Each structure stands twice: as structure tokens, then as C-alpha cells.
Amino acid sequence: MNWEYIHLISHPFAIVLPIVGTVVGVAGWIAGRDELERYGVLSILLGGIAALPSYYSGITAADDVAQRVFVAPGIVQDHRTWATWAAVLLATSAIFAGYSLFQPNERRLRRFVLLVGAGAALLTALAAIRGGRIEHGDEGGEADVPAVQTEEALP
Numbered sequence: 001m002n003w004e005y006i007h008l009i010s011h012p013f014a015i016v017l018p019i020v021g022t023v024v025g026v027a028g029w030i031a032g033r034d035e036l037e038r039y040g041v042l043s044i045l046l047g048g049i050a051a052l053p054s055y056y057s058g059i060t061a062a063d064d065v066a067q068r069v070f071v072a073p074g075i076v077q078d079h080r081t082w083a084t085w086a087a088v089l090l091a092t093s094a095i096f097a098g099y100s101l102f103q104p105n106e107r108r109l110r111r112f113v114l115l116v117g118a119g120a121a122l123l124t125a126l127a128a129i130r131g132g133r134i135e136h137g138d139e140g141g142e143a144d145v146p147a148v149q150t151e152e153a154l155p
Contacts, residue, residue, distance in 0.1 A: 003061035011054040015128050017047030018090060018121040025114040037110050041097045044117035048094020051124075055087040058131075065134060075133050082127035089120040 025040015062076050093116040100109045 002064070003057045004065060007054060007057035007061050010050065010057055011128070011131075013050035014047055014054040014090065015124055017043045017050060018093070018117055018124055021047060022114060022118045022121045025110075025117070029111060029114060034107075037107075037114065038101070038104070040117070041100050041110055041113050044113060044120070045094050045097035045101065047117075047120075047124075048090045048092075048097065051087050051090040051094075055083060058083060075130070079127060079131040079134060082123065082130050086120065086123035086127045089116070089123055093117045093120045 021040040021043025023040075024043065025037050028034070028036025028038075028040060059080065062080050065076055093113060096109070096113045096116060100106065100113045103109055
């Protein structure tokens with residue numbers, strides 16, 4: 001297993017957790033339910049933690065992926081730039097979320113975390129969309145080539 005596959009396995013957590021946390025947390029904010037707000041803050045914290053292995057494995061795999069014939073290096077660099085900004089904002093929101101969990105009665109801090117988490121979720125989604133344009137071949141690094149039938153193989 002290489003860094004590219006570790007990145008492909010780890011990055012969905014850093015994408016989904018902040019998005020779900022923000023949606024549920026803001027819904028709890030609107031409905032006046034503190035437990036939903038806390039769930040949102042916890043999801044943002046876990047998403048920020050999940051961003052660390054995802055970012056490290058992505059940076060490590062980026063040079064190998066950019067050297068492939070069928071991948072344009074600009075696509076990888078574009079994804080890397082947006083992922084860096086998303087990781088910074090996710091880590092920042094995770095720090096605030098961790099502090100917020102120890103202050104259960106501080107609603108303003110919790111709602112600030114939800115707003116910062118919403119920005120982190122948007123940047124993460126944008127980085128994910130940019131990363132979705134990167135094509136991945138098989139383990140040998142070759143693109144799929146259709147098989148050619150010979151006359152012997154025809155019925």
C-alpha cells in the first residue's frame with residue numbers, strides 16, 4: 001500500500017465530518033437544541049483530527065501522482081493549494097471545538113465554532129471537488145487498455 005491509497009482511504013472522513021457537523025449544528029442552533037449543537041461541534045473536532053493524516057498522505061502522494069503521464073500537474077497543484085487552506089481552517093476550527101467542549105454553557109463559542117466549521121466545510125468541499133479531477137490508474141500506474149480479440153477467440 002502506498003501514500004496515494006492511504007490518502008484515498010483517509011480523506012472522506014475529513015470531508016464528511018465537518019459538513020455533517022455544520023449542517024446538524026446549525027439545525028440545532030435554529031431549533032434551539034444544545035445537544036445537536038454539541039454534536040456538530042464534536043463532528044467538526046473529529047473532522048479536524050481526520051484532516052491531519054489525510055493532508056499528510058496527500059502531500060506525500062502528490063509528487064508521485066503528478067509524475068504520471070495521464071495526470072496534468074496543474075490539477076494536482078490546484079488541489080494541493082485548496083487542500084492546504086482547508087486543512088488550516090479545519091485545524092483551527094478543531095482547536096476551537098476542543099476548547100468549546102470543555103465550556104458546555106458557552107453558546108457563543110459553540111456558535112462561533114459552527115460558523116468557522118461552515119467555512120472549513122466549504123473550503124474542504126472545494127478542495128474535494130478539485131481533487132476529484134485527478135485520475136487514478138491501476139497499481140502498475142498504467143491506464144486501462146481494452147483487450148483486442150484475435151480471430152482464434154471469435155466464435
